[in-house]
Amino acid sequence: MTMTTSNPLGSRTARDLVLLLARVGLGIIMIGHAALMHGLGGSLSGIGEMWAATAVPLPTLSGPAVVLFEYVGGAAMILGLGVPIVGVLMALTMVGAWVFVHTSPLFSMDANGPELVISLALLSLVLAALGSGRFGLDHLITGRRGHRVVAGA
Template identity: 45%
Template sequence: MPATVRDVAMLLARIGVGIVFFAHGWQKLVTNGVDGTAAFFDQVGVPLPTVAAWFATGVELLGGAALILGAAVPIAGVLLALHMLGAFIFVHAGNGLFVDKGGYELVLTLGAASLLLAAVGAGRFSVDHLLAGRRRAAEPVPAGRA
């Protein structure tokens, strides 16, 4: 696959997954409220529900924004994948696959996509790539290599 096609595909995947995470974080913060999210977490047996609600809200908002921008994608991807593992274990695992039954298809898909982005990085059309290029340009050239 040509590099440009690969980078555009990574950009679109990052933006799509990032929007979904950001929207869910926004929902936890604004629509349900962190207290409402914590109450739900308590009901389903999530340990430290208030701390978990703040973590879930923050990682979805900040991690989603990071994916959209392509900033710190390996870190954001790992945190989001771990978050989805928790959602799988505490909320969705016992409900089967399909989301209409409360199943894990969405958290499985989002977790797998997050893990893939963490592994392959943000791609050329990203803040990560821009910053890496600036770091390389600022590095001194070793003696004898000029």
């Protein structure tokens, strides 16, 4: 016996709204973190100098690159543009943050704990797997391409 329930928004619409909220939230966090790092470093080269005090490889290159990616990737995530690729790259960035920066043990209750970067990495992977939903630019791009294929078939 199957049971059906009525969803006034429709399950697809609810899914797309949740994806939108998750994308916007993640994008805001990434842009906010980039702005914080940029402010602390004073400039992109200053970020590299700041990162030189850490164990991050090639700090003068990787520091500015990560901050630029967090700005651009955060904006792309909010817009729903390139979400599968941006999501994987964000997850890899967060793994790097875990390995090189947030090195305290789990639940150590200090500012260096890895819980946030682990959560952001996992959210990034979920979005990479599920995509932007209908309320993102990816849907508009792939939706149009998909209609051409169907129309030509």
